[in-house]
Amino acid sequence: MSWIDIGALDDIPLRGARVVKTPAGCVALFRTAGAEVFATSNTCAHKGGPLAEGIVHDRKVTCPLHNWVWSLETGEAQGADEGRIATYPVRVEGGRILIDAEAVGKRSAA
DSSP: OOEEEEEEGGGSOTTEEEEEEETTEEEEEEEOTTOOEEEEESBOTTTOOBGGGSEEETTEEEOTTTOOEEETTTOBBOTTOOOBOOEEOEEEETTEEEEEHHHHHHSOOO
16 A cells, blocks of 8 residues: 555644545545544445545444434445445554555546
């Protein structure tokens, strides 16, 4: 994997998110109440809602448009909903967030 530094962990509040623009489209970074960090597509697979504007709870995010819930770990829709959003490898080192450049580069343009 080829890791790219995309920002400080402290730039994302607990239970918050931010968006990183890449040449292939926008990636949403989420920080849980337990300070875990996840990276997914910023676009809801249901109706295209901006997931970074959703509500982060446990290891999930609820889309702000139609309340679909997505697993931040697997990208799968939760409950009775069906679908999947892209997820990307991410890690934290020394208070900095790193994302796998190769995985982000493979996604189709948003």
